[in-house]
Amino acid sequence: MKALVKFDRGREGMGIWDIPEPTPKKGELKVRVLVAGICGGDIHSMNDERDCVMPVALGHEYVGQVVEIGEDVEKFNIGDWVVTLPACYSCGECEFCRRGLVTLCPERKSIGTHVNGAMAEYLVVPEKYSFKVPPEIRDIEEIKKYALIEPMACVARGVYERIDVHPGDIAVVTGPGTIGLFAVQVLKSRGANVLVYGLPNDKKRLDLALELGAKMVFTDSEELKSALYKENPRGADITCDASGAVAAQDMCFQLVRTHGTHLQLGHFGDKKIPCHIDLIFDKEVNYVASNSTGMKTWDIALWLVNAGMVDLKPLMSLQLPLTEWEKGFDAMLNQEGYKILLLP
Ligand SMILES: [Zn+2]
Ligand SMILES: [Zn+2]
Structure with a gap:
């Protein structure tokens, strides 16, 4: 499958790679990515201003559809549209993990920096840190806006x-x-x-x-x-x-x-x-x-959107195929528009 991979220093150390499709392990979902947003964090990764475990597929702001479920998955079914808290692998035991503040866990691993992320055709994520787009939303353009849930x-x-x-x-x-x-x-x-x-x-x-x-x-x-x-x-x-x-x-x-x-x-x-x-x-x-999100934040964020208190749509701008990622990253660097979305 196609993925935008950071494999070495600088922009030259990024490119579209053909990597194996991931397989969901116990408690994990395999998701077909619909869109992935470019975040300031991805720019920092490009510029080597934050730690990446290379090679890694970038991207942590996304919405996608479940295509396969691992053993013991309970809440999700194939066909569900999902979003995920990026710091979705952590120790599970420290004081922060116990309070759902997994981003603050010293052992956390995030999609797009430590493990393969969403700028790819598929990714796997734990169901525990994933959330459903309301099932009554069927219009693809409406679903796309949920890629903006994470920054919101x-x-x-x-x-x-x-x-x-x-x-x-x-x-x-x-x-x-x-x-x-x-x-x-x-x-x-x-x-x-x-x-x-x-x-x-x-x-x-x-x-x-x-x-x-x-x-x-x-x-x-x-x-x-x-x-x-x-x-x-x-x-x-x-x-x-x-x-x-x-x-x-x-x-x-x-x-x-x-x-x-x-x-x-x-x-x-x-x-x-x-x-x-x-x-x-x-x-x-x-x-x-305020740094990133906790588990409970996602209920608040989804409520704000579903109740119409926050409108994500006006903040969606350019949509580009994943292969044109450089155009998207440049637009982001030049502060053109708002959230730029890549379609794998
Ligand atoms: Zn972000
Ligand atoms: Zn922890």
Whole structure:
């Protein structure tokens, strides 16, 4: 079968390989991949900025259909459409595994980095960490959008499981990319009024933020400040940086109110960064980081989508055959569109 494999350093160390089809072991599902999303993490893998066990088929954001089931599989049948929590192999015994927070397990192995992932015609995943797309959804285009559940669940982890949000809270989101636009919707689903800040070339993304429920959007920090202080003279109850940019985080530190919460969703690419920490020290701000998802997050994320609280569709852009992966990775690097999908 065809797979996009990372086998050596750099972009030259990636290519379409013909690898054997996997066989499901006990408790595993063999899945025919419908679409796989390109994640910032896959770009980090390409650039050798995160550990991969090579050779490995990339990709952890996907939706696919069960074509074969291993021994002792109970919840799934052939024909079911599924999505999977990426860190789906772990020790099963540590304090994090016992709480369903498998991504934090020191022994975790994720699809697309440690074991073969979803940028392939087939992959195998444990049923234990897989979730069903509602069976009443039969339209293929509707099913495709479930490949975006994983990145949205990362936001739901932060907003539902890591911080408190009270109806009427003022939240400022910096960075209107895919994650930021999910943050707008997920914060709003908890009753927050969301203001979004982006760069001047984020104009289209900010327009979409408004369509998705943002109260106001800004490209000028002074305008944002005066609008925010008009809403609440003390500042933002919540700031949320989805960009992983130093300047954006600094702005959040300025805008968050005393005893407010800062939620960091953006990753800084493993770099040491300067930050004005006393801005949040003086205000006794809670700095909360949110990394990936836990088991319970997926129920929340699926509920948000199935109940119509979060719309994944506007964030689907380019769809390309897997063989044109380079076009997709380049589009991602050039920040063209939102989530780019590969079809194996
Ligand atoms: Zn991802
Ligand atoms: Zn563990």
